[in-house]
Amino acid sequence: MNFLVLFKLTVLTLAPLLPLLLASLTSSVAQLVQPPWCPTHCGDMKVDFPFGVGEGCGRSEHFQLDCEKNDLGNFSMFVRYTRVEVLSISISEGRARVKSPVYRLCYRGIPTIIKPNLPEANLGYSPFWLSSNANKFMVIGSGGLGGLGLITGTMSKIKSGCMAWEVFDQEILVDSLCSGIGCCENIIPYPSKYFQIYFYENSLPASVFNTCRYAMLVEANNIFKFRTSYLISPESFEKDAISLLAVLDWTISNDTCNIAQQNMTSYACVSSHSKCIDYNNLGYHCSCVQGYQGNPYVPSGCQDIDECLNLNCFGICTNTPGSFKCECPPGTHGNGSISGGCYKNGPKIQLWGKMVIGFSIFIVVLLLSSFLVYSVYQRRKVAAIKRKYFQQYGGQLFLEEMKSKHGVSFRICKEEELIEATNNFDEKNKVAGGGNGIVYRGTMDNKLVAIKKCKTIGERERKEFGKEILILSQLNHKNIVAILGCCLEVEIPILIYEFISDGTLFDLLHRKCDVHIPLRIRLKIAQETAEALSYLHSWASPIIVHRDVKASNILLDENFVVKVSDFGASVPTPCGEDEFLTHVQGTRGYLDPEYVQTGQLTVRSDVYSFGVVLLELLTRKMAFYTDGLQVRSLVAVFYSAIKENNVVAILDDDITGDEESMDVIPELVEIVRKCLYMEGERRPEMRQVAAAIEASSKSYEKSATQREIGLI
Structure with missing residues (x-):
């Protein structure tokens, strides 16, 4: 069964239960001590309270473990209601080590595939959680996309996994190195009450190097390492897999x-x-x-703890509550914790001690003085570097010009302000990262802002930076994200933008798969994006070519209002229709083919990229997407559908199921077709595209209104 279907069924089954299960951890009657008749061991394994073996022996029923004896007389202990085998429990760490779940996918000839039951566990009735920081997810085998499905304590569904690429040359593999070829590994993103390990059905077939693939949870600090022999000898893996461990964390309650x-x-x-x-x-x-x-x-x-039993004390050790003392015997002085550290008291010893103390004070004063001198030198050196960068990007002349045009609305910040606003660019505040730079969430003057650290900047852009930022700061359109300021005293300038709260169009279309998007909203997003680009092409002075129009550069707020971003992100680009010739820059799938071939970038290149975005809105498919084992180009699929006169087949189901939507689809398909012309001069201008989409939107609204009141 397709895992996505299986995972959804699992979620639907567990969703009503998990909150009740979590709540029951605190609602159950808890006992403070273990009854004296309860067993303290399961075989050789000691079981300490709050856990227990047998009815009424744990703090509550959720802490009861199942102890089983097999036909050979060996004991095994399991988390209750699961087949998760517990090997040890640490009371002090709040952790348990369990036998690692391994999913084996083996091929015995083609097309015979041996699939055992999927390793999974529902820990909802227990105090245990799959630990996120103490485990890692591994896939071993030549070709195979392994997955890990999780349900968190907040009922969020999370999928993780990795791809072990197919091995074509075994000589490139190295023992103990999980490089992604033949072996891959990934982190566990969040603690989970439910997990399931699986292989995607479209995983690549096994190569000659192996007949089995393995997906598993492994303790991150475990001695288990990848071996190249696992790819050609399943028996070698099975032998080592016996000792594989995974880690569960446990809590005594779900309260803080x-x-x-x-x-x-x-x-x-x-x-x-x-x-x-x-x-x-x-x-x-x-x-x-x-x-x-x-x-x-x-x-x-x-x-x-009696530290005196375990510590090396060469003097007199005295244990104290929670600590200890190690002192020299009477008549001596010094450090009793080191061998030979205690000295007899006497005039010569005392004089020598005074000399040592005096010399030590001299050394400390000398070191402090040297440190202060060095600190002053370093501060002056850093200040000089910052002044150099500031002047390099326009310096005081740029500052004065910005103040004369914008007053205090445009802010030129110091590096320390941005470090404070982002908590030293903490990874927790990272909201996006791409080819041009990394964007962080920050707070300045009690207002959320987006702070972008650009990656690179060329020598030409370095000289023209002040002029180009001045041009971009004058852009004033409701559908273009506003630039609020910059920092010039760093090697590569840092830009400050208004913060848009609800993610990108890419997130809406491709990551929020369960969200229904009416055609009305799609037309609104397309029209506002077209109007923003039309403004850049027709009304900005000088005109702006965006360079990288794509779904992930179209931001949305909570009301689906569009804010086009990243226009000339690290290097703002004023240009004229005939004066812009540059190296190819953009995103695969959205790039104008004429621009790629000739290197000539014009406003019509943005039109092509917008056509791909509009096609994404209509199909809800990415510019490059997988269909089975094949990677397809959305533009190529669109041309093929046009040729076969069957464009409806590639449209999103939410659109084809709406009669009003289908009335305007031919008009929208025609707009896409014109935007995607191979020859740039045949493409319409963005203002023409915006007007055409507006007309289609009004036609759709009129048709929907008439249908509502029964005129059609």
């Missing part, structure tokens, strides 16, 4: 520490010298404070 401590009756950290530790806002577990060890879940469970 702050909430749990408000109800001391059910609060689990009952031992003195214990502390509460939050786990990803999904719950908490307990641990003994430093200097103590034991079980924090039972009264007096955290016991003082």
Whole structure:
């Protein structure tokens, strides 16, 4: 069965249950001690409270583990209601190590495929979570796209995985190196209560190097390493797979520490010298404070550690609650924690000690003085570099000109302001990254802004930067993202834009697959995008060629208002129709073929790229998309559909199921066809495209209104 279908069925089945299961962790009656008749071991494995083996032996029924004995007399322990085999549980770490789930996909001739049951686990009834930071996902085999389906505590569905590319030359492989060829690995994005391992059905067939592929969860710090022998000898892998481990985190409750401590009756950290530790806002577990060890879940469970038994103390060691002292014996002085560190008291020893102290003070003063001198030198050096960059990009003349034209509306910031606004460009504030640069979310003057660190800038753009930013800052259109300021005292300028809240058109079309998008919204997005480009081509002075029109550069707010971004992002580009000849720059799938062939960039190149975007809006397919095992070009598929007079076949189902939509589809298809002409001079201007889309939109609205009141 296709995994996407299976995953949806699983989600539909588990969705009503997981919140109840999570809530039940706190609603169950919790006991503070384990009854004396409860077993303390499952075979050789010790089981400590709050867990238990047998009815009534855990803190609650959710902490009960199943202990089973096989025909050979060996014991195994499992998470209750699952077949997840527990190998060890750490009370202090809040972790358990389990037998790693492995999905084997083996070929025994063509087309015979041996598929065992998919490894999966629903941990919803238990306190366990699949750990995100202690595990990794691995795929081993020559060709194969392995996947990992997860459901988080917030009921979000997450899919992860990686592709182990097919091996054509075994000599390029290296033991212990998982390079992506024959072996790949990926992180676990979020702690999960449910996981399922699978292979996509369109995975590449196995090559001559192996007959099996393996997808698995592995402890990140485990000694298990990829071996090239796994590709030609399944027996070699099976032998090593026996020792594979994965890690589950566990929480005593799904409350945070702050909430749990408000109800001391059910609060689990009952031992003195214990502390509460939050786990990803999904719950908490307990641990003994430093200097103590034991079980924090039972009264007096955290016991003082006698450090004197384990530490090297060459003096007199005295154990203290939670710590220790290591002192020299009476009549001596010095450091008792090192061999020979204690010296007899006496006049000569004391004089020598004073000399050492005096010399040490001299050294410290000398070092501090040197450090202060060096710090002053470094600050002056950095300031000089910043002044150099500032002057390089226009300097004071640019600053004065911007103030005369914009007053305080355009801001020229210092680097320290942007570091503070983005928390030192923290990865958590990263919202986008592309060929031109990385965009961070920041807060300046209590207002959200988008701060873009450009990647590269050429010598010509460096000289013209001030002039070009001045041109872009004068753009004033409701559907063009506004540039609010810049920072010039860095090697590559940093730009500041208004922040748009609801992502990109690419996200809406291709990542929010369950969202229904009416044709009315698609026409609104297309028209506003066309109007923004028309403004750049016809009303900006000098005119602007965007260079990189694509769905991911069209931002949307919560009302689907378009904001075109990244126009000349790192290098704003004023140009005239006949004066723009440059190296090819843009995104594969959207690039004007005439521009690629000749290197001549004109406003008609943007028209071609917009045609691809409009085609994406109508089909909800990416510029390059996979169809089975084939990668297809959306433009090529469109031309083929035109030739076969069957464009309806490639349209999005949301459109073909709407009678009013189909009334205007021929007009929109004709607009796309004209925009995608191979010869640039045959393409319409953007203002003509905008007018045509506006006419189609009005026609659609009129037709929909008439149908609503029964005129048609």
